[in-house]
Amino acid sequence: MLKELFSRFIDLLDAVLFEPFRVENVISSWGIYPLKLVGGLVLILAAISAGAGYVFISPPFTGRSFGQFLIAALTHLLFFMLLPYAIAFIVDGLAQSNGKKANANVTYRFVNLSLSLFISTAAWAILLAQLGVKSGFGVITLYSIHYGLFMAVLIRGTSYIYDMKFKDSFRINIITFIVTFFLPLAMYSAMITSFNPSLP
Structure with missing residues (x-):
C-alpha cells in the first residue's frame, strides 16, 4: 500500500516537473x-528546507539561529x-x-506541486556557502536559482495546460514573475534584519 502510494506520488511530481503534457x-x-495531503x-x-537554507547562508550563527530558522x-x-x-x-x-x-483548478494544483523544487533549497545553500557565496548576495543567488527553475517549470506547464504557444506562455509567466518575484525576498529581508544580530 505504502509502496504504491509512494510510486504514485513520485509519478505525480515527475509529471509536474518533467512531463507537463501528462x-x-x-x-x-x-x-x-x-x-x-x-x-x-x-x-x-x-x-522547512527554505527556512534552513536562508538561515544557513546568512552567517554568523548565534543563539538566535534556531528561532530564526523557525520563523523563516x-x-x-x-x-x-x-x-x-x-x-x-x-x-x-x-x-x-x-x-x-x-483551467484555474489544475493550474493551482500544478503550481502547488511545482513548489517541490524548493525542497532542495537547504542543499543548494550548503553548496553555495562552501563556495563562499553568503549573506545578501548568497540569498539573492539562492533565491534566483530556485525561482528561475520554478518559472521554467511554470512556462512549460502553462503551454500544455492551456494549449498555447511557447511565446504566449513565456509572456504570461514573465508578467507573473515580475508581480511575484519580490514578495518572498521582501518577506525574508524583513525577517532577517529583525532577527539576525549580525545585520543592522
Whole structure:
C-alpha cells in the first residue's frame, strides 16, 4: 500500500516537473483529499528546507539561529500557501484574455506541486556557502536559482495546460514573475534584519 502510494506520488511530481503534457490526467486521477495531503506535504517540506537554507547562508550563527530558522520556515510556509493562489489567478486570467478556456483548478494544483523544487533549497545553500557565496548576495543567488527553475517549470506547464504557444506562455509567466518575484525576498529581508544580530 505504502509502496504504491509512494510510486504514485513520485509519478505525480515527475509529471509536474518533467512531463507537463501528462499533468491534467495525473492530477485528475487523484482524489481531492489525497491531493490536498500531498500538496500540504510538499509545502511543509519546501518551507522547512527554505527556512534552513536562508538561515544557513546568512552567517554568523548565534543563539538566535534556531528561532530564526523557525520563523523563516513559518514565513515561507505562509508564502508558499498563498503563492499558488496568486499565480493561478494571474495565469488563468491572462490565458482567458488570450481566448483560452479557464483551467484555474489544475493550474493551482500544478503550481502547488511545482513548489517541490524548493525542497532542495537547504542543499543548494550548503553548496553555495562552501563556495563562499553568503549573506545578501548568497540569498539573492539562492533565491534566483530556485525561482528561475520554478518559472521554467511554470512556462512549460502553462503551454500544455492551456494549449498555447511557447511565446504566449513565456509572456504570461514573465508578467507573473515580475508581480511575484519580490514578495518572498521582501518577506525574508524583513525577517532577517529583525532577527539576525549580525545585520543592522
